Amino acid sequence: MKWQQRKSWETRCKLLNAALTCLERDGFHSFRLDRVASEAGVSKGALTHHFSNKDDLLVHAIEKVLDEFVDALARGVEEFHDDHLTLDGFLDLMWQHMSGQLYMVTLEIALKARHEPGFKDLLTPQVRHFHSRIDDIWQQLFPHLSPERASHLMNLSMNLLRGMGTQSVFREDSEYFNELLRAWKAMLRQQVAS
Amino acid sequence: MKWQQRKSWETRCKLLNAALTCLERDGFHSFRLDRVASEAGVSKGALTHHFSNKDDLLVHAIEKVLDEFVDALARGVEEFHDDHLTLDGFLDLMWQHMSGQLYMVTLEIALKARHEPGFKDLLTPQVRHFHSRIDDIWQQLFPHLSPERASHLMNLSMNLLRGMGTQSVFREDSEYFNELLRAWKAMLRQQVAS
DNA sequence: AAAAACAAACCGTCAAGTCGGTTTTTATTG
DNA sequence: CAATAAAAACCGACTTGACGGTTTGTTTTT
Known part of the structure; x- marks a missing residue:
């Protein structure tokens, strides 16, 4: 019981x-098990x-990608507390992930879940866990704000x-998204300060 | 050439x-032509x-729903100028549409477009036209702001x-979304005033 | 008569899941 | 320490059902 x-x-x-690669590349509609297998070799x-x-494959794949995202944010909040990362930098980190594989994959899955109650039930616990972990992270980010306010922000x-992730399907213009992000950072700083 | x-x-x-109904109810993955036909009778x-x-059917359907949305916003901006609608009310109008059939349908279509370049090319002119019309509307909403700032907001x-529309797939909690919207309205007012 | 609007049968394609079989690893036993 | 039984990992052909597009036929309008 070791090599095996x-x-x-x-x-x-x-x-x-391989499933995540295929899901992002082909979308759920064209997601084929044999392609996943060949992609995985x-x-x-x-x-x-x-x-x-x-x-079953999809549920485990989404679990993986969500975990990796939250782990990255948790590392980010540590760096934030060690003053190696600003609030702006933290948002950049979030956008970096949300504009990559993560968001598109979760979007595909969300739409599937919307039309298949059984599949949705399979995912709901994962989603709840994900949100509670993210919520924790923001509470750590703004310990001086009220929990409600931190959650809101x-x-x-x-x-x-x-x-922005959704819009990026039709508008591939990273400068535009950086501008939006810059504007949001400024508003967020204002909110955090007050 | 009349009855016909x-x-x-x-x-x-x-x-x-019928196509829009099916697309929202079943999603693109389970979008079946015979179901559309029977839905239409x-x-x-x-x-x-x-x-x-x-x-071809989908492109025309999406054209219809986008047009109806912008028409509703155009009527909204008129009411705004006649002082029958506040900025908050205008955002409510937007959310009313974005939390309904419109957004889910455009989301399904956007994901399809993402994986089918030919289909995306068919839609791109529509999307551009849609955005330029919405941009116009916001310029009319804030004639005292710079065009760039109005576009940003x-x-x-x-x-x-x-x-929010995306999140509503997993979180059906209208009070939560109203709270978020309220917070955003406040921030927006602040931005418009300054 | 001709063209448009509509109906419905038909067929080729394609992928999910099944299943019998093969190879490799682990456990057991004398 | 073999020998062997059992179990796990893996392979790929086949079945089955579904759907998009085609095509042929019918009715109604012009």
Whole structure:
């Protein structure tokens, strides 16, 4: 029980990464299990061995990407407290992730969940956990504000970034998004100061 | 050339509405032409007679919904100038539309466009036209601000609402969204005043 | 008569899931 | 320490069902 365990974990990991790659590249509508398998360099049989079906694979893939995002933010807040990162820098970190693979993948999944109650139920616990972790992070970011106010500012920021992520589908213009971000940072500083 | 023209226009319209209904209810992944036909109360043959294929139907449907949205905002800005609508009320109007059929449909379409360059090319002119009309509206809303500043505030607002629309998939809690909106209105007033 | 509006059967394609089989690793036993 | 049984990892052909587009036929209008 050693070589097998490790090998198993490795192919599982390869499959999850391949699933995320395919989901971002092809979208859920054109998400094909055999393409995931070939992207991971294993057979379709191996995939079905590790994940009982499409939904199972997707749920675990989304779990992975959300965890990695929150981990990155948690490291960010540490740097913030050590004065190695400004508030602006923290927002840059958020945008860096939200404009990459993460957001598009969660968007694809969210739309799927919207139309499949069973799948949504599978995801809801993950989503709740994700939000509570992010909420914690913002409470740490602004310990001098009331928890409600910190949550508000966090949710406004997250939703702004979500919207920007969505708009980036049709408008590929990083300078424009940087400007928006700059404007938001200024408003946020104002709110935090008052 | 009269009964025919009218009948034709009627079934076209029924088909477009049915397409929007199906797209919001089922999502693009489960968007089926025969379901659109039965939703519209016509046969599949009628559908293929009016629209050459799926993409053609979708492009015209999205055109319709975007036009209706901007028309509503245009009426809103008139009421604003006649002092029948406050800035808060105008944002409520925007959120009312963005939290309804409009945004979910555009989201489905945006994700499709993201993975199908040909389809994206079909939509890009529509999207540009949409944005220029919305931009005009915000310029009319804030004639005393610089065009750049008005555009900034518009894009921040739109993207915030987009993000809220996205989040509403997992969080059905209208009071929460009203609170966020209230906070944003306050910040926006501050920005407009200064 | 001709063209438009509509109906519905048909077919080719394509992917998810199933399943019997193969190879490799781990546990057991004399 | 083999020998071997058992279990896990993996492979890929096949079935099955579904849907988009085509095509042929029918009715109604001009």
